[in-house]
Amino acid sequence: MGFLSILSFAHALARERVRPGDVAVDATMGNGRDTLFLAGLVGEGGRVYAFDVQEAALANTRERLAAAGVPASRCSLLLRDHAELAEALPAEEHGRVAAVLFNLGYLPGGDRSVVTTPASTLQALDAGLAALRPGGVLCAVVYPGHPGGAEEAAAVEAWAAALEQARYQAMTxxxxxxxxxxPYVVAAEKRN
Known part of the structure; x- marks a missing residue:
C-alpha cells in the first residue's frame, strides 16, 4: 500500500473523528468535494456548514450533493468568507464541531484571481479551532505553488507551530x- 494522497490524508484524519449525528465544517467549499465527504460522515442526523465567497462554488456544490442524493437539509451552504466562520456558525454549534476542512487557494475551474489570503485564512483558522470539540481536528490543505500561495502556506504553518502544546497537537x-x-496538509487536533 502506498502513501495517502494529500487530500486522502486530510479525509482520513476527519474520518477518524466524525461520527453520524456530528457537526462538521467545510471552510472553503470550492466544488463541493469536501462538503459531500463530510455530509456522508455526519449522516442523516448531522450537519455540515460550508463556506465560499463565490456563487459558482455554491451552485457546483448543490449539484454535487443532489447528484449524490444528499438532502439539502443536511448542509448549510453559506455565501460567506471563511473569515466569518465564528459569526456564521450558530452559537449552539461552537465547541461541538468534529472536523473543519480547508482547501486553500482558488476555485478549481473558476476565477483564479479570487483566492484565499493569509489574513482571512488566519482568522478562519482561529474560529475553526475554537469551534472544535475536544478530540476534533482541523485540516488545511495549502497550495504554495500559485501566486500568494507560498505566503499563505507559511502563515498557516507558523500559526500551527505557535499553538499551545498542552491544548493542541499540530503536524504537517x-x-x-x-x-x-x-500542496501539503497542516493539521491541528484539539486535546481539551
Missing amino acids: YRFLNQRSAP
Whole structure:
C-alpha cells in the first residue's frame, strides 16, 4: 500500500473523528468535494456548514450533493468568507464541531484571481479551532505553488507551530520529492 494522497490524508484524519449525528465544517467549499465527504460522515442526523465567497462554488456544490442524493437539509451552504466562520456558525454549534476542512487557494475551474489570503485564512483558522470539540481536528490543505500561495502556506504553518502544546497537537503531511511547490496538509487536533 502506498502513501495517502494529500487530500486522502486530510479525509482520513476527519474520518477518524466524525461520527453520524456530528457537526462538521467545510471552510472553503470550492466544488463541493469536501462538503459531500463530510455530509456522508455526519449522516442523516448531522450537519455540515460550508463556506465560499463565490456563487459558482455554491451552485457546483448543490449539484454535487443532489447528484449524490444528499438532502439539502443536511448542509448549510453559506455565501460567506471563511473569515466569518465564528459569526456564521450558530452559537449552539461552537465547541461541538468534529472536523473543519480547508482547501486553500482558488476555485478549481473558476476565477483564479479570487483566492484565499493569509489574513482571512488566519482568522478562519482561529474560529475553526475554537469551534472544535475536544478530540476534533482541523485540516488545511495549502497550495504554495500559485501566486500568494507560498505566503499563505507559511502563515498557516507558523500559526500551527505557535499553538499551545498542552491544548493542541499540530503536524504537517507533505511529499518531499515532488514538483517544486506541492500542496501539503497542516493539521491541528484539539486535546481539551
